[in-house]
Amino acid sequence: MPAASLLPLFGSAPGPGTLGGPAGSGAGGGGRKAASPGAFRLTEKFVLLLVFSAFITLCFGAIFFLPDSSKLLSGVFFHSAALQPPPPPPGGQPRAPPQPGGGPAAAAAAGGAGSLERIRADHERALREAKETLQKLPEEIRRDIRQDKEKLLQDARDRKEAGAPGLPQRLFRQPVGAVGQEPADPDVRQRREKIKEMMKHAWDNYKRYAWGLNELKPISKQGHSSNLFGNIQGATIVDALDTLYIMEMKEEFKEAKEWVEKNLDFNVNAEISVFEVNIRFVGGLLSAYYLSGEEVFRKKAVELGEKLLPAFNTPTGIPWALLNIKSGIGRNWPWASGGSSILAEFGTLHLEFVHLSHLSGNPVFAEKVMNIRKVLNRLDKPEGLYPNYLNPSSGQWGQHHVSIGGLGDSFYEYLLKAWLMSDKTDEDGKKMYYDAVQAIEAHLIRKSGGGLTYIAEWKGGLLEHKMGHLTCFAGGMFALGADGAPNDKTGHHIELGAEIARTCHESYDRTRMKLGPEAFRFDGGVEAIATRQNEKYYILRPEVIETYMYMWRLTHDPKYRQWGWEAVEALEKHCRVDGGYSGIRDVYNNHESHDDVQQSFFLSETLKYLYLLFSEDDLLPFEHWVFNTEAHPLPILHKDDGNKEENQK
Numbered sequence: 001m002p003a004a005s006l007l008p009l010f011g012s013a014p015g016p017g018t019l020g021g022p023a024g025s026g027a028g029g030g031g032r033k034a035a036s037p038g039a040f041r042l043t044e045k046f047v048l049l050l051v052f053s054a055f056i057t058l059c060f061g062a063i064f065f066l067p068d069s070s071k072l073l074s075g076v077f078f079h080s081a082a083l084q085p086p087p088p089p090p091g092g093q094p095r096a097p098p099q100p101g102g103g104p105a106a107a108a109a110a111g112g113a114g115s116l117e118r119i120r121a122d123h124e125r126a127l128r129e130a131k132e133t134l135q136k137l138p139e140e141i142r143r144d145i146r147q148d149k150e151k152l153l154q155d156a157r158d159r160k161e162a163g164a165p166g167l168p169q170r171l172f173r174q175p176v177g178a179v180g181q182e183p184a185d186p187d188v189r190q191r192r193e194k195i196k197e198m199m200k201h202a203w204d205n206y207k208r209y210a211w212g213l214n215e216l217k218p219i220s221k222q223g224h225s226s227n228l229f230g231n232i233q234g235a236t237i238v239d240a241l242d243t244l245y246i247m248e249m250k251e252e253f254k255e256a257k258e259w260v261e262k263n264l265d266f267n268v269n270a271e272i273s274v275f276e277v278n279i280r281f282v283g284g285l286l287s288a289y290y291l292s293g294e295e296v297f298r299k300k301a302v303e304l305g306e307k308l309l310p311a312f313n314t315p316t317g318i319p320w321a322l323l324n325i326k327s328g329i330g331r332n333w334p335w336a337s338g339g340s341s342i343l344a345e346f347g348t349l350h351l352e353f354v355h356l357s358h359l360s361g362n363p364v365f366a367e368k369v370m371n372i373r374k375v376l377n378r379l380d381k382p383e384g385l386y387p388n389y390l391n392p393s394s395g396q397w398g399q400h401h402v403s404i405g406g407l408g409d410s411f412y413e414y415l416l417k418a419w420l421m422s423d424k425t426d427e428d429g430k431k432m433y434y435d436a437v438q439a440i441e442a443h444l445i446r447k448s449g450g451g452l453t454y455i456a457e458w459k460g461g462l463l464e465h466k467m468g469h470l471t472c473f474a475g476g477m478f479a480l481g482a483d484g485a486p487n488d489k490t491g492h493h494i495e496l497g498a499e500i501a502r503t504c505h506e507s508y509d510r511t512r513m514k515l516g517p518e519a520f521r522f523d524g525g526v527e528a529i530a531t532r533q534n535e536k537y538y539i540l541r542p543e544v545i546e547t548y549m550y551m552w553r554l555t556h557d558p559k560y561r562q563w564g565w566e567a568v569e570a571l572e573k574h575c576r577v578d579g580g581y582s583g584i585r586d587v588y589n590n591h592e593s594h595d596d597v598q599q600s601f602f603l604s605e606t607l608k609y610l611y612l613l614f615s616e617d618d619l620l621p622f623e624h625w626v627f628n629t630e631a632h633p634l635p636i637l638h639k640d641d642g643n644k645e646e647n648q649k
C-alpha cells in the first residue's frame with residue numbers, strides 16, 4: 001500500500017487540544033518530535049497498531065467466518081456490475097444466453113479458496129506496511145508520498161509516449177505526395193503564398209482569442225462553441241492540423257500537436273454528433289498521422305473511434321445521429337422524420353472507419369460500416385434513389401426526400417471514394433455509386449431556360465428547383481468519378497462536373513459580394529439566385545472551391561484557377577476582419593453584416609482546397625490520396641502494399 005494512502009491516519013491537522021499544534025509544524029527540535037502528531041512514542045505506536053489490527057481482524061472476520069460469507073462477498077462487491085444489461089446486439093440478432101464463469105468479476109464472484117487467500121494476503125501486507133510506516137519519521141513519510149506521486153506522474157507520461165496500449169506496432173512509411181514542389185510559375189507561387197498568409201491570419205487569431213476552444217468569433221474576439229461536439233474541445237486545432245502540415249507551417253503544426261498531446265480529451269460527459277465528430281476529429285487525426293507519422297494522432301484517432309462504437313447499438317446497426325460518449329446512449333435528431341437516422345450522416349463514416357481498422361488491427365470498425373451497406377442493399381429504393389431518412393429500428397425509409405445537398409450529399413461522395421480508397425477493389429461501392437448517379441441524372445438533374453445545369457431536390461416524386469451551396473461539391477465528385485464511369489461515359493461525367501462548376505460559379509457571380517448564397521433557385525423567372533432571405537448567407541463554405549480544385553486537376557482549364565482567385569479576392573474584401581474571417585448574412589447586400597463565426601472547416605477545407613488549386617499536382621496526388629468530406633486526406637490502401645484484406649473487410 002503506498003504511504004500516501006496511510007496519510008489521513010497520521011498527517012491530517014489534529015483538532016484543538018489533541019497533540020498540540022498543526023501537523024508538520026516543525027516545532028520541537030531534532031530527532032523524534034514530541035509535539036508533532038506524526039511523532040509517537042514507541043509504546044503509543046504499539047497501542048495504536050494493536051487497536052488498528054484488532055479492528056481490521058474484526059471486520060474481515062465477520063465477512064470470512066459468518067455462514068455463507070463467499071455469497072455475501074460476491075453479492076456486495078462483485079454482483080452489481082453483472083446486473084447491468086449489456087447493450088443490444090447490432091443487426092437485431094438474438095443474444096446468446098449469458099455463460100457462467102465469464103470475465104474477471106464472475107470469477108471473483110464464484111469465490112472459492114483462491115479469492116479468500118488473496119484477500120488474506122492483501123490484509124497481511126497492509127498490516128505489515130502500516131507497521132513499517134509507523135516506524136518512520138514524518139519527514140520520511142512525506143518523502144515517500146512525494147516519490148509515489150512522482151512515480152505516478154512518470155508512469156502516466158510513459159504510457160502517453162508508448163502510444164495506445166493494445167495498438168499493434170506499425171512501421172510508418174509516409175505515403176507519396178505528403179509534400180510537393182514549389183509551383184514553377186511565379187504568379188501561381190505568389191497566389192499560393194497569399195493563401196498561406198490567409199491561413200496564418202485565421203490561425204493566429206484563433207490562437208490569440210480562442211485557443212483550445214472549438215471555434216473563433218472573429219468580431220467579438222472570443223471562443224465559439226457549437227453543440228455538435230458536446231464538450232469535446234479544440235475542433236479548429238484538429239481540423240487545421242493537415243492544412244498546417246501541407247502549407248509547411250511547422251511551428252504552428254508543432255504547437256497544435258502539443259495541444260493534442262496534452263489537452264485533447266475524449267473522457268467527457270458529452271452528447272456529440274457522430275457524423276461531425278467523425279469527419280472533423282477522427283478524419284483530422286487520421287490525416288495528421290498519415291502525413292507526419294506522429295503516434296499520438298493514431299492513438300487519439302483509435303481512442304475516439306472506440307468511443308463512437310456504441311452509436312451502432314441499434315436493432316439494424318444503422319447508427320444514431322447523436323451519442324453520449326460517456327454513457328454510450330444514442331438517439332436521433334428530434335426533427336428527423338419518424339425518428340430516422342440521416343443518410344449523409346450514417347453514410348459518411350466509411351472511409352474513416354476502414355482506416356481505423358487498418359491502423360488498429362481491429363476489424364470491428366470496418367465491420368460496422370460494411371453492415372450499413374448491407375442494410376441499404378436489402379432495401380427497395382424509390383426510382384433507384386436513396387431517401388434522406390432511414391429508421392434505425394425498423395430499417396424502413398422515413399419521408400421520401402432526396403437531396404444531393406444537405407442530408408444526402410456525402411453519402412454519394414463516400415461510395416465513390418470508398419471504391420477509390422480501396423485501390424478500386426470495392427466493387428460494391430463502385431456499383432452503388434454509378435447506379436445512384438444514373439438515378440440522379442434521370443430524376444434530379446435539369447437544365448434551366450438560360451442553359452444552366454442544376455441538381456434539384458426530390459420530395460415524394462415532386463421536384464423543388466433549388467440547389468444548395470452544399471450541392472456544389474457534386475461537380476468535383478462527378479469529375480473524380482469520370483474515369484470509372486460505365487458505358488463509355490467518362491467524357492459525359494467530366495462534362496457534368498464542368499456544368500455544375502459553371503452553375504455554381506454563376507451563383508457567386510450573380511451576387512453583390514461575389515460569394516455564393518446558401519441556396520439558389522431556378523423558378524419564377526430567376527436562375528442561380530437566392531430568393532428567400534434565410535438562404536442569402538455565406539458561412540465560409542468550401543464546396544464551390546472544392547469543385548474548382550477537382551476540375552483544375554482533371555482538366556487544367558485555367559478558368560478554374562481564375563474563378564478560385566475571384567473567391568480569394570471576395571473573401572479578403574468581405575470576410576476578412578481584424579480578428580480572423582467571418583461569414584456574411586446577406587451576400588446581395590451592399591454592406592457586410594458579419595455572422596461572427598470562423599468555422600473550423602474554413603481552415604480544413606476552404607483554405608486547403610484553395611492552396612491545392614494553386615499547387616502542382618504532385619501535392620496529395622489523386623493516385624495516392626482521397627479526401628474525406630472535411631478535406632482530410634487519407635491514403636489509398638494499395639493492393640500491392642499488402643492491403644488486400646483491408647480492402648475486402
Ligand code: DMJ
Nearest residue numbers: 410541542543601629630
Ligand atoms: C463540412 O463540414 C463538410 O464538408 C460536410 O460534408 C458538409 N458541410 C461542411 C462545410 O460546408
